[in-house]
Amino acid sequence: MPRFWRVLLISFVIVLLLYGIYFALGRPVIPLPTIPYKVYPGQPLHSIVTSNGADQLKLTLNTSGMVEVTSSDQSVVSLKFTPDTFDNTLDLGQRLLIAQKIVQGNGEVPESSPFLRKLTNWAISYYYNVIRFRLSVLVKALP
């Protein structure tokens, strides 16, 4: 067997093996490093972030179907989604956006791209079902 194919096969087997272990463990959420984001006094977010005295707000996206906003370890609001409910939200948002343009009569009605929509749905479904990540943004209010 040529060396190229052998390397490819071995790589494939390693990936398969690692994913098998990940799957057998119940597809746990893989945490990614938290992204810091600073807000300055005067910015709209600043008053919200500073309202409880903690001066920080954390937005966490869990691709297994959860978006959560916490302030000083206290949950403020959370959203549970599935690929289906996410698709329904996109559908409603798109319809409302088009309706707004029609009603206001200012500007052209945006044309939706079926390819982009399918790609978004596929990505959501992939990160919901296959590999799950947790992405956090820590919003810090500067004095």
Add this chain to the structure above:
Amino acid sequence: MNKTPTFIKLLLAIILVLGVVMVQRPPMATAEIAKQTDPTNLVHIDITYDPGTKTYSLGGFSAEELRQVGAPQFQDQVWQILGLLDSATLKIENDKIDVYTDDQQLLTLAWDKPSREILYSLVNAYIQLGEIDIERAEAWLDKADIEITLRKSKELSEPLQIELATLLQLKVAKNGELTVEGIPIGMSLTPETLALVDAANVENLKLCWNKGVIDLQVNGQELPQATLYQGGLGVIDKAFGLNLGDLTPIFDSSFGAGLAIGDADPVTGECVP
């Protein structure tokens, strides 16, 4: 022995093993299934009153909070009657209505379907609100568990308990007029909002609130489930200066509404957690 066949055999073995592993269900937390009970429309209201200061507290809201939202004040005659009582309770449960005063049973009335039909005909005869929709009235009253307690006390009343399985039916007419269970409430959608909803082809909405958990369906399509936390809502309250007050009664309640727009059929189903 040739190495390649051995390698392929090994590869096939690994794929086979992994295949078996993958077809197994991943370990998942299994939620305890709640006991299925008949959906009930439960409303428990506790009212405390003080004839001395002529103030009352209702459903966990203080006299001051009630005054701010425009709650009615009682006339002196009412206060005189209340001053004679220590407590009074009205209970509607299953097929009877019980009334207690000062912990003594005063009377019991039948509250079965034939009794309710008499009540509907009396209401139709003497109150000019239009014919009662018996089907809707029965949806609300057939499995009602209502308790209203009046207590002479200076303390704050117990929080309101509302758990409604029946959906409140709301309808927006083509001219934007809003009705609740067929009764116009004097509110209407603006023509712009109506045009937006029409252009977006939104025909109906179903909203269920269950102790902070919000389920919303638009045209029968489910949207992501949102959860509001009472403690966390304080952050929003402070940030926007909303002065929401004590929201415990709301966060202890569950109810739902179905909104039909234009010619759309009424939203069916219940809000059962």
